[in-house]
Amino acid sequence: SQRIKIKALLESGRTSGDILVKGWVRAFRQNRFIALNDGSTNSNLQIVVDFENTDPALLKRITFGAAVSITGTLAPSLGQGQSVEVIATQIEVLGDCNPDEFPLQPKKQSLEFLRENAHLRFRTNTFGAIFRVRNTLSFAVHQFFQEKGFVYLHTPIITQSDAEGAGEAFHVTNFDFEKIPRTDTGEVDYKQDFFGRSTNLTVSGQLEGELGAMALSDIYTFGPTFRAENSNTTRHLAEFWMIEPEMAFYDLNDNANLAEELLKYVINYALDKNKEDLEFLNQRLQEEEKQKPQNERAELSLLEKLQFCLDNEFERLTYTEAIEILRNSTPNKKKKFVYPVEGWGTDLQSEHERYLVEKHFKKPVILTDYPKEIKSFYMRQNDDGKTVAAMDILFPGIGEIIGGSQREERLDKLETRMDEIGIPKDELWWYLDTRRFGACPHAGFGLGFERLVLFVTGMGNIRDVIPFPRFPKNAEF
């Protein structure tokens, strides 16, 4: 017979017949019961071994972590929490796993330990659940945009533009470092580089995405993004995935509506499709919370938090209104929040964002109309001359999850702003052309995919929600 995965088997409701299953041993109790896991679900399948009629040499090889193939007969299970088990008729060990050498142990292991053994962490229930949820969220993002008729546009990984000029880009070159060509004046001669110019890994697909939106109306990119920032935080990676929709004929309000709808759609989708995994993560978090003193515990469980996010409208207010709230707020000394903020014109620190979301409004917040000095050149200038049509979406426990804006479609305003900030117009001639030929109001945003996964899984560190995290001094596999 053909191999069936455990999830499909459990969902089929079958309790009789012959079966072939393959997976890894999670436990082998009393030489009799194998708990088999194949990664399709956290539920282990119980395999009943006839130990009296099984070669003792084979029994010895059934150890935690070993890969096995089991042929057997399905039977209703009397055990708790499982409807079916397999009475094994044939057991084959496909890959031995020496318990004296295998770094993982059957008991729960700390996240710190698993981060150090990141190549094996996929084999734990926690990471199995996280990566299945991540998979679902990624699918849901595509489904959301596809249902709305957006075109998935692949923007380049290697690019000339570093979008904001923030100096966080990784350079791409095929120069031999020992023999970098120089011009007569001693500068690096990028004309001799592979692309005949200086290039870097993309920090955002937005500018290129705008070209697509100016013809296809609604596009989105969903791809890897690279920033050589000092990402030694629990919210930053050097390589992360970003979802960047760009829509023609949208204003800031339409933009915020779409973002809120997207977030709710994908969270709801995961709650539905990954119920079991989210219940597992919920449980895990509850146990963690119990270790904390009463007054530091989260008010809502993970599942309650997700549901709450679906059931409530995000709070919308301007940056200026937020500053007023922060000015009038009482500092919470215990949490070491820093108030008042320095004043109008400065960017909010994450403690300010978290105060607004977690203490003041107690729900997701959409902050709009930031001072133009702290935002990018391409954001549309408001009539007050001081602010731009920007929006940041702030989530509890996360801080900024989305950054977006209505774009400046007026050529004169855009060029003036670029001059003011010192962004070279000649390098972005192709971008400026969209403003010359059939420009229209448009808007878009960037959703950090790992921050979304962080929120939905309730994990605390962004390095735990991407299969292969990239951060300073870490890029081995």
Ligand code: ATP
């Ligand atoms: P932050 O203020 O948190 O550094 P940002 O304002 O620099 O973020 P944007 O340029 O607005 O980030 O990028 C859009 C989104 O991409 C952010 O809202 C966030 O969700 C995500 N993001 C940005 N930088 C990172 C990073 N280094 N690692 C993971 N996600 C990131």
Ligand code: MG
């Ligand atoms: Mg940043």
Ligand code: MG
């Ligand atoms: Mg920011």
Ligand code: MG
């Ligand atoms: Mg931002």
